[in-house]
Amino acid sequence: MSTALPAGSTIGIIGGGQLGRMLAMAAARLGYRTVVLEPQGDCPAAQVANRQIIAAYDDAYGLAELSRESDVVTYEFENVPVASAKALAADVPVFPPAKALEVSQDRVAEKAFLNGIGISTADYRPVDNDRQLTDALKEFSGAGILKTRRMGYDGKGQRAFDKIGGDDVSGTFASMGAVPLILEAFVAFExxxxxxxxxxxxxxxxxxxxxxxxxxxxxxxxxxxxxxxxxxxxxxxxxxxxxxxxxxxxxxxxxxxxxxxxxxxxxxxxxxxxxxxxxxxxxxxxxxxxxxxxxxxxxxxxxxxxxxxxxxxxxxxxxxxxxxxxxxxxxxxxxxxxxxxxxxxxxxxxxxxxxxxxxx
CATH class of the missing domain: 3.30.470.20 (ATP-grasp fold, B domain)
Structure with a gap:
C-alpha cells in the first residue's frame, strides 16, 4: 500500500502477550481495530483487543482468518514461524518482513548477517556436537557462553564455561537438547x-x-x-x-x-x-x-x-x-x-x- 491505513482499519497481531497488549492499546489510540492470533485464551492482549482468534501460530485456518480480517499484520515476538509470516504476506502486508524473522531466529545466522554488514559482534563458533565444543573452547581459552541457536530468551538455553584450560564437556550437547548450539566468546564490557x-x-x-x-x-x-x-x-x-x-x-x-x-x-x-x-x-x-x-x-x-x-x-x-x-x-x-x-x-x-x- 502507498497510503496510510485509514482509521477503522484492522491490524492483526500474532502473539497475545504483554507486548501484543501494549500494541493493541496504541493502535486503539490511533483509531485502529486489532485482532490477535494466540492459542491461549484470555491472554493479556485479548483483554484490550477487539477480537482474539484462538489458534496455533502455524494453524492454516487461524492464519487464513487473520488474513481475512486484517489490513496489515505484525507480531509481538521473534519466534513466529517464518512459514506463517510468508503465507500471510502472500495476501496481506506483514511488517516487519519475514527476512527479519529468519535472521533473528538463529544466533549464527544473526551474527553472520551483522558481520556481513560491517557490525561487530562477539566472536563465535557453531557447535553441533561435543567434539566441536571442545575445539571451540580451546580457541577461546576454555571460556565462553554456550547457547541454543534457536528459541532462547531471558537467559534460557545457556551454559557458561569459565575454566581456563577447559572443562570436561562430555554429554554437554545431549544435555542442551541435542539441538544446534553456538559458543560465544566472553566480552569484557563496561x-x-x-x-x-x-x-x-x-x-x-x-x-x-x-x-x-x-x-x-x-x-x-x-x-x-x-x-x-x-x-x-x-x-x-x-x-x-x-x-x-x-x-x-x-x-x-x-x-x-x-x-x-x-x-x-x-x-x-x-x-x-x-x-x-x-x-x-x-x-x-x-x-x-x-x-x-x-x-x-x-x-x-x-x-x-x-x-x-x-x-x-x-x-x-x-x-x-x-x-x-x-x-x-x-x-x-x-x-x-x-x-x-x-x-x-x-x-x-x-x-x-x-x-x-x-x-x-
Whole structure:
C-alpha cells in the first residue's frame, strides 16, 4: 500500500502477550481495530483487543482468518514461524518482513548477517556436537557462553564455561537438547545498552536515546535513560541500528542490544524484530511510545518524535514483585503498567513501572 491505513482499519497481531497488549492499546489510540492470533485464551492482549482468534501460530485456518480480517499484520515476538509470516504476506502486508524473522531466529545466522554488514559482534563458533565444543573452547581459552541457536530468551538455553584450560564437556550437547548450539566468546564490557529504533514504510528512520540495562538471572531488571555513554558512542549505537533496519528493508520498531566496552567499542549482542522490553520506558518518558511508533510505521503514518521529556528508570515486576503495585501507586512520578496476568510465577513478567525524573 502507498497510503496510510485509514482509521477503522484492522491490524492483526500474532502473539497475545504483554507486548501484543501494549500494541493493541496504541493502535486503539490511533483509531485502529486489532485482532490477535494466540492459542491461549484470555491472554493479556485479548483483554484490550477487539477480537482474539484462538489458534496455533502455524494453524492454516487461524492464519487464513487473520488474513481475512486484517489490513496489515505484525507480531509481538521473534519466534513466529517464518512459514506463517510468508503465507500471510502472500495476501496481506506483514511488517516487519519475514527476512527479519529468519535472521533473528538463529544466533549464527544473526551474527553472520551483522558481520556481513560491517557490525561487530562477539566472536563465535557453531557447535553441533561435543567434539566441536571442545575445539571451540580451546580457541577461546576454555571460556565462553554456550547457547541454543534457536528459541532462547531471558537467559534460557545457556551454559557458561569459565575454566581456563577447559572443562570436561562430555554429554554437554545431549544435555542442551541435542539441538544446534553456538559458543560465544566472553566480552569484557563496561555496560549493556540497547537502542529502540524504527523505520517507516517510506524509509524514514528514528531512534530513541540508548538505555543502560541491568539483568538479573538472565531477565531484564532495569533500563536507565540516559545511559552513561559518550555522545559519539550513543550516536554509533543509533547508526548501527539504522544500518540494520536498512539492510533488512525493515518496517516497524526494532530493539538492538549492545555490549559497550570501556574504549567506546560497541558489539551487538542480539537484535529483536519487535517492540522491546528495554523500550518500555518510552511509554512514560516520551510523548510517542515505542508501541505507537510501531503502529505508525506499519500503518504508513509519519514516524513520531523520539524526544523524551524526562530522565527515568524502568523496572520490571517479576513474579511476586507484582505485590509492590499498590505501594508504587502511592509514589509521585511513577507510571505503573500491569499486564493482566492472573498467576504470578517465578521468572514471569507481571508488569513494569517507570520512575520519572523531570529534566530541568
Amino acid at each position: 555496560r549493556e545498552i540497547s537502542v529502540i529504533a524504527a523505520r517507516g514504510r517510506d524509509g524514514s528512520l528514528a531512534a530513541y536515546d540508548p538505555a543502560e540495562n541491568i539483568h538479573r538471572a538472565g531477565i531484564l531488571h532495569t533500563s536507565t535513560v540516559p545511559a552513561k555513554l559518550k555522545a559519539a558512542t550513543a550516536q554509533a549505537a543509533r547508526d548501527a541500528a539504522f544500518a540494520i533496519l536498512e539492510a533488512l528493508d525493515y518496517v516497524g520498531v526494532i530493539g538492538v542490544e549492545f555490549f559497550a566496552a570501556k574504549d567506546g567499542r560497541l558489539l551487538v549482542n542480539e537484535i529483536a524484530p519487535r517492540v522491546h522490553n528495554s523500550g518500555h520506558w518510552t511509554e512514560a518518558a516520551c510523548g510517542i511510545s515505542q508501541f505507537e511508533q510501531h503502529i505508525r510505521a506499519i500503518a504508513g503514518l509519519p514516524l513520531g518524535t523520539t524526544a523524551r521529556h524526562s530522565n527515568c528508570v524502568m523496572e520490571n515486576l517479576i513474579g511476586n514483585d507484582v505485590a509492590r503495585a499498590e505501594a508504587l501507586l502511592a509514589e509521585p512520578d511513577v507510571v505503573l503498567h500491569l499486564y493482566g496476568k492472573a498467576e504470578a510465577r517465578a521468572g514471569r513478567k507481571m508488569g513494569h513501572f517507570t520512575r520519572l525524573k523531570r529534566r530541568r
